[in-house]
Amino acid sequence: MTGRGRETRLLLTGWSLHLPGIEEFDGAPPEKAATVLGRKGMLYKEPATRLALCAVHRALGFEPGHRVSGPIETGTAVVACSNLGNVETVTKVTRAVEAEGGRGVSVLDAPNVSPNVVASTVALWFGFGGPNLMLCSGGTAGHAGLRMASLLLRSGRATRVVLVGAEPEDEIASILHDGPLRSGSACVILEPWHEKAGSLVVDVDPGEAAAPPRRTVGSGGFDVKERWGDFYGAHGVVELALAAHLAVAEGEGRVGIGPHRTDGGPAVSVTVTEPVGGAEMDPRTGPNA
Amino acid sequence: MAVLIAGSAVRTCLGAGAETFDGLLRGVCGVSPLRYGDSGRLNVAYGYHAELAGEPFRAGRLLAECLTEAVAQSELDTATQRVAVLVGTGLRELSAVERLALTGEPVSAERLDFADVVAETLPGATYVTTIVNACSAGGHVLALAQDMLELGECDAVVVAAADAMTRSMLAMVGRVAETPTERVRPFDRERTGVLLGEGAAALVVVPESWEGPALGRVASTGLSCDAHHATAPDIEGIARAMSDAYTRADRAPSDVDVVVAHATGTALNDPVECEAMRKVVLGGGGNPLVTAVKGSTGHTSGSAALVNVDVALRIFASGEVPAVAGLTDPLDEGIGLRLVIGDTVAARPELVQVNSFGFGGVNAVTLLERV
Numbered sequence: 057m058t059g060r061g062r063e064t065r066l067l068l069t070g071w072s073l074h075l076p077g078i079e080e081f082d083g084a085p086p087e088k089a090a091t092v093l094g095r096k097g098m099l100y101k102e103p104a105t106r107l108a109l110c111a112v113h114r115a116l117g118f119e120p121g122h123r124v125s126g127p128i129e130t131g132t133a134v135v136a137c138s139n140l141g142n143v144e145t146v147t148k149v150t151r152a153v154e155a156e157g158g159r160g161v162s163v164l165d166a167p168n169v170s171p172n173v174v175a176s177t178v179a180l181w182f183g184f185g186g187p188n189l190m191l192c193s194g195g196t197a198g199h200a201g202l203r204m205a206s207l208l209l210r211s212g213r214a215t216r217v218v219l220v221g222a223e224p225e226d227e228i229a230s231i232l233h234d235g236p237l238r239s240g241s242a243c244v245i246l247e248p249w250h251e252k253a254g255s256l257v258v259d260v261d262p263g264e265a266a267a268p269p270r271r272t273v274g275s276g277g278f279d280v281k282e283r284w285g286d287f288y289g290a291h292g293v294v295e296l297a298l299a300a301h302l303a304v305a306e307g308e309g310r311v312g313i314g315p316h317r318t319d320g321g322p323a324v325s326v327t328v329t330e331p332v333g334g335a336e337m338d339p340r341t342g343p344n345a
Numbered sequence: 346m347a348v349l350i351a352g353s354a355v356r357t358c359l360g361a362g363a364e365t366f367d368g369l370l371r372g373v374c375g376v377s378p379l380r381y382g383d384s385g386r387l388n389v390a391y392g393y394h395a396e397l398a399g400e401p402f403r404a405g406r407l408l409a410e411c412l413t414e415a416v417a418q419s420e421l422d423t424a425t426q427r428v429a430v431l432v433g434t435g436l437r438e439l440s441a442v443e444r445l446a447l448t449g450e451p452v453s454a455e456r457l458d459f460a461d462v463v464a465e466t467l468p469g470a471t472y473v474t475t476i477v478n479a480c481s482a483g484g485h486v487l488a489l490a491q492d493m494l495e496l497g498e499c500d501a502v503v504v505a506a507a508d509a510m511t512r513s514m515l516a517m518v519g520r521v522a523e524t525p526t527e528r529v530r531p532f533d534r535e536r537t538g539v540l541l542g543e544g545a546a547a548l549v550v551v552p553e554s555w556e557g558p559a560l561g562r563v564a565s566t567g568l569s570c571d572a573h574h575a576t577a578p579d580i581e582g583i584a585r586a587m588s589d590a591y592t593r594a595d596r597a598p599s600d601v602d603v604v605v606a607h608a609t610g611t612a613l614n615d616p617v618e619c620e621a622m623r624k625v626v627l628g629g630g631g632n633p634l635v636t637a638v639k640g641s642t643g644h645t646s647g648s649a650a651l652v653n654v655d656v657a658l659r660i661f662a663s664g665e666v667p668a669v670a671g672l673t674d675p676l677d678e679g680i681g682l683r684l685v686i687g688d689t690v691a692a693r694p695e696l697v698q699v700n701s702f703g704f705g706g707v708n709a710v711t712l713l714e715r716v
Contacts, residue, residue, distance in 0.1 A: 128572045130569070134570070139454055139457070142439075143439070145513070146439050146442050146513045147442060147446040149512075149513040149517075150442075150443040150511075151446055151447070152516075153383070153387060153512060153513075153516045154383075154386070154447060157386040157388075158386060158519045158520050161517070161520055163517065163520050163521060165517075166517045166520070166576055166704075167575040167705065169436075169511070169514050169516075170435065170436070170479050170514070170703075170704040170705065171437060171477045172703070172705050173704075173705065175707075176479075176575070176705025176706060176707060177575070179570045179571075179572045179706070180571075180573070180575060180705075180706070183572050184570065184572055185569060185582065185585065186568075186569070187488075187568040187569070188568075188570035188706075188707050189476055190476065190477045190478055191475070191477070192437060192457070192475050192476075193458060193460065193475050194454065194460065200474040203474075204489065207489060207492050207493065207496070208492075210492075210496055211495065213488075213492070213568060231445065232453065233454050288454075
């Protein structure tokens, strides 16, 4: 095994919480995504895709309406987490075929019948040409996404990973989920770990010797599901972005996500390597913003 | 670091792996009248259906058969080894959402993926995740499995893929066809489009230190995303995946003896794939035989890459490269490529390339070596 293989740390260089209706982290709902992304290109973009684009846009620190131009970034990968992103379109298309035949269906919905539309649209919109993964693994999709992002960085497949979670709230999604869903999205930008003062470090497997976190995201701490609702496939990314926010913007320094391990320690930690004293930061965006 | 394949199982319309390969060698076309949805409304009259009773959860049931068979073949002990399972799929079990929409038949979101199928079939697996990457999902999970083994994260990875059909995807297939396609004709001048094929596949992937028998070696899988168009493929994006595969394996295009192409028989994929192979493979000094399976099996979506890997392993074992069923008159962009037409070709390849490309411009190109 290589040293890179044993490395469990990653740099977190940007984040966003785009949670429509939640005061501190409010963001445009899907139907108003153009206020963040600009008006062009919104046609036939599903709510989950719009939310994901908004979260990435904000994590990258872009001004409202800013559009990316220039060559494709082949080193940037996308890992998107969403379970129910396209179920409304699948339902709509199926019912339209039943009622009117194929003529009742628009080819502009073709990308949306494939669930990976969220991940591939992020790549297309921002010009990310690295590996592109769509994770649909239920409530743990966000945590699986972090693991896959870590894998892409440590295997050298990417020099930067855009990890985004987005979940819609619609009638069919709520029926499938069998309980209330909360619509929203979050994004974290991850890079391979290296020594960098003042940077934010995600440890995907903090050892037992690691210092205990000053704050916890999850049950017994800031419980996202209890306080805000169930973001389902996006939940893990929301937790990660929230931990980054608490560590930096609220000065906690070291935040655990968990506890999930048998020894009671956090499964994942987010730590500021040195206090980012005096930095003026938008609490919703990362230090690079 | 290369990894070994210790077990491989597939299901297609032609049957299990041996039956599928035998059908390919005989040029069999597994098409049949569409058994799913209303063919008149969908403007899709045919499909490549697996032999399996009943409509619900077909992908998961095909997957379970493959998981069981591949693990048994490898003699992997899922109880004592750290075994991760990565499932690739294009359309998940979204047909269950369509039944919910049409009939109100209840379904839980948890059944749309395959964690429940894996838990039942391989109860010892320590880690399961589903990656939904359109028609190259199988290639993507194979790439990640190799990464996990190289980084020592587990002892073995069961890499699997499964797809049946959804009405919504059939509707899009029918929407772009002038008249319903009767069969898939990869790389042919007279091709009329794609048809879906049901399929599943599972591979047991292990490190080089594996002491049991192996079917082949995975040298590398290159990944890329076009970031070019929502549905249309892009030569540059595909070329990047190919180049990534060669770089990772420290191989050159001239080392490739056979390509098992993606070749969907669509207006867009086939010329772009040919151009990319001419640019990267021929341009890099290679001159491989090029074959493809979808004329026989239909487009098995997320399973397509792993079905092609199984075919590659059987080419190693048999010394025979099947011809492309449905191909008689190659498209202009295929000129210069050694497409296998008409009869099988005897060959003893050392390196086989497997192409897979998906909606959204997600590309995976795998290089396999003889063991």
